[in-house]
Amino acid sequence: MxxxxxxxxxxxxxxxxxxxxxxxxxxxxxxxxxxxxxxxPAATPEPDPIAAAVADPSRPEDERARDAGRKPDRILAFYGVAPGMHIYEIAAGSGYYTRLLSHVVGPEGHIVAQNSERFWPRLKDRVEPLYAALGNVEPFIGDPADYAGEPESMDAVFVVLIWHHMHYDPDAGEVLPARTVRFLDTARRLLKPGGTLAIVEHEAADGTTRAESAGWHRAPKQMTIEDVTAHGFALVAESDALTNPDDDLRNYWREALPKRDSSQRFVLKFVKPAA
Ligand SMILES: C[S@@+](CC[C@H](N)C(=O)[O-])C[C@H]1O[C@@H](n2cnc3c(N)ncnc32)[C@H](O)[C@@H]1O
Incomplete structure (x- = not known):
């Protein structure tokens, strides 16, 4: 063959x-x-809830204008904010983060927006209609330590640009004020095990005192880490999203820096340990 x-x-x-x-x-x-x-055809991918919240056309112009300096997309992603979460936001103020958090957590989620009695009269007219329109925001007017929510009901506690009023009290001197220790106790009680304590703050040079840094409306990062970890939290991550090498960290940013939202801010993620 x-x-x-x-x-x-x-x-x-x-x-x-x-x-x-x-x-x-x-x-x-x-x-x-x-x-x-x-x-x-490929299934349409789910829209990213953080991108959708930031792009929401109903956000006021004055808030959108701050995004370049505040980078809310990076901050919310860093803290893992997601649909369905329950979040306690202290010093919610005029609502920059309240609106974004509300949008990201969506109808299955819930935001408790705290404001102090002292500031409420000047915020009320702006934020009451906002909270009503958002539908998943519960206002709490009072001291941040006094919110009596269910224990272990919160996924996160947000403390954005308010720690400089919390880490110093002239009557207490160079120790963490008792009212802030009480707030940290409340945050720990409210958080689920593993829940996040988010602190974003105008940074002061390490080694500066409480009195000096509070005078600049800032807080030293290392001092903040020591204060918070001494009260039952663990530091798990830090973001460099809001660094600015041109900021010498020794100034009152409102007067010294030409551009709004250009102060260097530390972005710290603490958690309530699971056990
Ligand atoms: C800088 S704003 C930050 C608001 C909000 N967390 C944000 O990131 O947009 C601080 C808010 O806290 C409140 N606040 C200002 N000074 C305060 C103080 N000394 N003690 C308590 N609350 C204060 C006011 O309601 C103000 O709107």
Whole structure:
């Protein structure tokens, strides 16, 4: 018998491959009742809730204007804010983060927005209609330590640009004020195990005192870490999203820095340990 030529070999392989394809098709048709289909158009990906919240066209112009300096997309992603979360936001103020948090957590989530009695009269007209429109925001007017929510009901506690009023009290001197220790106790009680305590603050140079840094409306990062970890939290991550090497960290930013939201801020993520 003559050896088969390479051409005849190739033809044999093609015939074998065609036969295998026919068998596979028959098996699929028998199993599913329909011939295999071409893949359809890819499913539309879920929109990113943080990107959607930041892009929300109903956000006021004065808040959008601050995004370049505040980078809310990076901050919310860093803290893992997600649909369905329950968050206690202290010193919510005029609502920059309240609106974003509310949008990201969505209808299954819940925000408690704390403001002090002292500041409420000047905030009320702006934020009451906002809270009503958002639908998932509960106002709490009082001291941040006094919110009596269910224990272990919160996924996160947000403390944004208010720690400089919390780390110093002239009557207490160079120790963490008792009212802030009480707030940390409340935060620990409210948080689920593993829940996040988010602190974003105008940074003061490490080594400066409480009195000096509070005078600049700032707080030293290391002091903040020591204060918070001494009261039952663990530091788990830090973001450099809001660094500014041109800021010497020794100034009252409102007067010294030409651009709003250009102060260097530390962005610290603490958690309530699981056990
Ligand atoms: C700088 S704003 C920050 C607001 C909000 N957390 C944000 O990131 O946009 C501080 C808010 O805390 C309140 N506040 C200002 N000074 C305070 C103080 N000494 N003690 C308590 N609350 C104060 C006011 O309601 C003010 O709107």
């Amino acid at each position: 003559p050896e088969p030529t390479p051409n005849r070999n190739a033809r044999g392989l093609i015939v074998l491959a065609a036969a295998i394809a026919v068998v596979i098709t028959l098996v699929l048709v028998t199993r599913t009742g329909t011939p295999p289909q071409e893949a359809g």
